[in-house]
Amino acid sequence: MDLNERIDKVLPKVVDHLSECQNCKLGTNTKKGLNLAGQRAVWRIVDDLVSIVFPGCHGNEPVGEEGLPSFLQNKLKTIAAELADQAERAFEYQCREVYCIDCTECRDRAEDAVAYLVESLPGVQTILHEDVQAAYEGDPAAKSSMEIIMSYPGIVAIVTHRIAHLLYSKNVPLIPRIMTEYAHSKTGIDIHPGATIGSGFFIDHGTGVVIGETTVIGKRVKLYQGVTLGALSFPKDEEGNPVKGVKRHPNVEDGVTIYAEATILGDVTLGAGSEIGGNVWLTHDVPPDSSVYNTQPRPMITKKGMLGPDGHDA
Amino acid sequence: MDLNERIDKVLPKVVDHLSECQNCKLGTNTKKGLNLAGQRAVWRIVDDLVSIVFPGCHGNEPVGEEGLPSFLQNKLKTIAAELADQAERAFEYQCREVYCIDCTECRDRAEDAVAYLVESLPGVQTILHEDVQAAYEGDPAAKSSMEIIMSYPGIVAIVTHRIAHLLYSKNVPLIPRIMTEYAHSKTGIDIHPGATIGSGFFIDHGTGVVIGETTVIGKRVKLYQGVTLGALSFPKDEEGNPVKGVKRHPNVEDGVTIYAEATILGDVTLGAGSEIGGNVWLTHDVPPDSSVYNTQPRPMITKKGMLGPDGHDA
Amino acid sequence: MDLNERIDKVLPKVVDHLSECQNCKLGTNTKKGLNLAGQRAVWRIVDDLVSIVFPGCHGNEPVGEEGLPSFLQNKLKTIAAELADQAERAFEYQCREVYCIDCTECRDRAEDAVAYLVESLPGVQTILHEDVQAAYEGDPAAKSSMEIIMSYPGIVAIVTHRIAHLLYSKNVPLIPRIMTEYAHSKTGIDIHPGATIGSGFFIDHGTGVVIGETTVIGKRVKLYQGVTLGALSFPKDEEGNPVKGVKRHPNVEDGVTIYAEATILGDVTLGAGSEIGGNVWLTHDVPPDSSVYNTQPRPMITKKGMLGPDGHDA
Numbered sequence: 001m002d003l004n005e006r007i008d009k010v011l012p013k014v015v016d017h018l019s020e021c022q023n024c025k026l027g028t029n030t031k032k033g034l035n036l037a038g039q040r041a042v043w044r045i046v047d048d049l050v051s052i053v054f055p056g057c058h059g060n061e062p063v064g065e066e067g068l069p070s071f072l073q074n075k076l077k078t079i080a081a082e083l084a085d086q087a088e089r090a091f092e093y094q095c096r097e098v099y100c101i102d103c104t105e106c107r108d109r110a111e112d113a114v115a116y117l118v119e120s121l122p123g124v125q126t127i128l129h130e131d132v133q134a135a136y137e138g139d140p141a142a143k144s145s146m147e148i149i150m151s152y153p154g155i156v157a158i159v160t161h162r163i164a165h166l167l168y169s170k171n172v173p174l175i176p177r178i179m180t181e182y183a184h185s186k187t188g189i190d191i192h193p194g195a196t197i198g199s200g201f202f203i204d205h206g207t208g209v210v211i212g213e214t215t216v217i218g219k220r221v222k223l224y225q226g227v228t229l230g231a232l233s234f235p236k237d238e239e240g241n242p243v244k245g246v247k248r249h250p251n252v253e254d255g256v257t258i259y260a261e262a263t264i265l266g267d268v269t270l271g272a273g274s275e276i277g278g279n280v281w282l283t284h285d286v287p288p289d290s291s292v293y294n295t296q297p298r299p300m301i302t303k304k305g306m307l308g309p310d311g312h313d314a
Numbered sequence: 315m316d317l318n319e320r321i322d323k324v325l326p327k328v329v330d331h332l333s334e335c336q337n338c339k340l341g342t343n344t345k346k347g348l349n350l351a352g353q354r355a356v357w358r359i360v361d362d363l364v365s366i367v368f369p370g371c372h373g374n375e376p377v378g379e380e381g382l383p384s385f386l387q388n389k390l391k392t393i394a395a396e397l398a399d400q401a402e403r404a405f406e407y408q409c410r411e412v413y414c415i416d417c418t419e420c421r422d423r424a425e426d427a428v429a430y431l432v433e434s435l436p437g438v439q440t441i442l443h444e445d446v447q448a449a450y451e452g453d454p455a456a457k458s459s460m461e462i463i464m465s466y467p468g469i470v471a472i473v474t475h476r477i478a479h480l481l482y483s484k485n486v487p488l489i490p491r492i493m494t495e496y497a498h499s500k501t502g503i504d505i506h507p508g509a510t511i512g513s514g515f516f517i518d519h520g521t522g523v524v525i526g527e528t529t530v531i532g533k534r535v536k537l538y539q540g541v542t543l544g545a546l547s548f549p550k551d552e553e554g555n556p557v558k559g560v561k562r563h564p565n566v567e568d569g570v571t572i573y574a575e576a577t578i579l580g581d582v583t584l585g586a587g588s589e590i591g592g593n594v595w596l597t598h599d600v601p602p603d604s605s606v607y608n609t610q611p612r613p614m615i616t617k618k619g620m621l622g623p624d625g626h627d628a
Numbered sequence: 629m630d631l632n633e634r635i636d637k638v639l640p641k642v643v644d645h646l647s648e649c650q651n652c653k654l655g656t657n658t659k660k661g662l663n664l665a666g667q668r669a670v671w672r673i674v675d676d677l678v679s680i681v682f683p684g685c686h687g688n689e690p691v692g693e694e695g696l697p698s699f700l701q702n703k704l705k706t707i708a709a710e711l712a713d714q715a716e717r718a719f720e721y722q723c724r725e726v727y728c729i730d731c732t733e734c735r736d737r738a739e740d741a742v743a744y745l746v747e748s749l750p751g752v753q754t755i756l757h758e759d760v761q762a763a764y765e766g767d768p769a770a771k772s773s774m775e776i777i778m779s780y781p782g783i784v785a786i787v788t789h790r791i792a793h794l795l796y797s798k799n800v801p802l803i804p805r806i807m808t809e810y811a812h813s814k815t816g817i818d819i820h821p822g823a824t825i826g827s828g829f830f831i832d833h834g835t836g837v838v839i840g841e842t843t844v845i846g847k848r849v850k851l852y853q854g855v856t857l858g859a860l861s862f863p864k865d866e867e868g869n870p871v872k873g874v875k876r877h878p879n880v881e882d883g884v885t886i887y888a889e890a891t892i893l894g895d896v897t898l899g900a901g902s903e904i905g906g907n908v909w910l911t912h913d914v915p916p917d918s919s920v921y922n923t924q925p926r927p928m929i930t931k932k933g934m935l936g937p938d939g940h941d942a
Contacts, residue, residue: 173457
């Protein structure tokens, strides 16, 4: 029996089983069912929005002979139409799932969110320029602003976050998180779209950074790779499910620097101007202008072979 | 002398040197030589398989007017044919390299692996639904199941692993690891295709997670970012090369939670229901229902400038 | 008022604001302005260069009927022309920004860098084969050399670094860093193009590795995930900006192994043959053949619920 015959034989049963989940709806997105835009459609919107705030930097070529105003105008009209369509479908999904059968406000809410996003883009661009400046001042390896814009992962993460946060603040379902996880995938930097982040924000290297949903970050804050601004624990309802939306992440005031792999957990406040050292584990407030450091363990140095691989006697 | 002339002058020597490696065979994949599918061909198969278990979620659009059964049937037939071709070529490669000249069983083994994969997909989908449910129950930031499926990196990692593990268990060379490293690239989560992982598995955030080849994980296990389930050391043969295939990674029993950046090394067992705290370094067994925590170092807090950056007196 | 009308109403103001930045030049790349190649154009060059040193491994298909020499010759000519164009535009950008109005040497410098790169490729390939061999000998999970080449993130990072470092050494602006950040995005391994790295280099797993600009690494060095070779601090000029180009990162001599999550900071030297344990934090020299380990904290083990989540009494 060759492969075609074998496949043909099992196919009906496999297809039946897999199709049944159209009913359970979990993870099955059909035009006549959930009718959501796919993940990649959202990614494309992100790429287009990034090309609005940093035109010609992240594609193949600079903005061409048509000139910048025409480029921006055409892009913005296309983005607005596509994003309104995506957002409407996301609101309809949420509406069906959560609170109604027939959605009368979905289109209005979608258009309102898109108009708000478009109007906010100039302000976003201004703040991003402060982010780029912060990177230039914060990293001796940065040779020019264009190097930062064209290559730094921290910029990809923050531009995506600032866009996604606008949609999050308008309660658009699904799309903001798909956007920030797209940046997470490219950078290793995981910023929840709900986080509030001030201007002049710089993440160096970035891999492993986690910034939770209810984090509030002031101006001119600098993070290194592996920093976690996370939750210490979270309340559960009677059914044992986590209660959504509770404030559970840190507040980081203006001018704070947090070095690599530091872990800050819970609804605590790092006072303005403080420095948090590498690997520090912190679950309480610190006053402004503090230096917070671990006494790093002084490592043992012996001739090779004298210690087992876990640091105890072999 | 312009660039073309300069390039033309050095080209023969460069091309000769680079071509010679057709003989050494290392990293040169020609149709008349190794004849393997390239990395991206394997990635495309992964994308297609993911669209079978979560139809319409990760592409551009929902499944269209043709309906779900037709979509699944067409996809499955295409995948089966392409993957059988890829697997056959991988078996032939291994056959030539390791144990024979002429491969009589390669096609059969490839078709057997593909048929096994297709037959297993309904079961895989059922387990993945339990994984999604575990994410929903385990993360207060998760707003809906579709948000998890469309954006969470832990889902990308586990769906890819569950597919790759099927091919690994049928001894398909090369392809399973290319698949899981594709997910590693997208998520920062490095799960070897050899690992055995039960249902209801949830990795939150995920960047930096490493799960080694001989790890065995039970049901309803939850990991956070940066967790390593690794090897403490490994035996070498007389020539100093590592012996392949030895059991050297942890066993994680049902219902265990492991917090961020914890490191568990060696063939040790974490008893059912245990909690392993953040940053814990563990190289021995723990009994069921244990809490395993470091006394976190209490960081020193001084006015800024009183300590050097390594935590000792400046 | 429908979406089109709303967008049309705000569009002129938004476009005006965003266009103004053509003057501030920050992050606006037009043909008549900066005229730089976009990020993705550089990525495409990287993909093509990787296909020169590992032909047929990372695309869809093996090198076809045209045979390896023709494939190499055509690829090399295309790459040389495109890269010379990109490099020229990058030199012109730097020239305008930093030290002149009219660039007379930009084309020459670009062609010189490209010719140097092409001539160096055979040597790069030879060293990469030693890197692959080091991975095979260093990882019990590695089944074959082709598995390493086709799937290991450490190979993606080092092949990209070795190419980018050639251009960095010829002072090509922008492009080398875009190249290595492309690899960072795919692998979680952040190697600055300025770092000097000897042959037989192997990074296992890799996510979270950071190797700074002035790092010098000898032969047969092995790193695990999360290792940082970073700066302890850096001098600033009178305006508070970091001084660029100062030697500030570690020297790692031949045959050193550095285990997961170790942090080595500053211009310190790890003597040949040394082993640095997991999680070690090191800011001073160690002599050759040292074993450097933390006494890992022995975690506390209690029955579940006896300790709070930060490891102190609940």
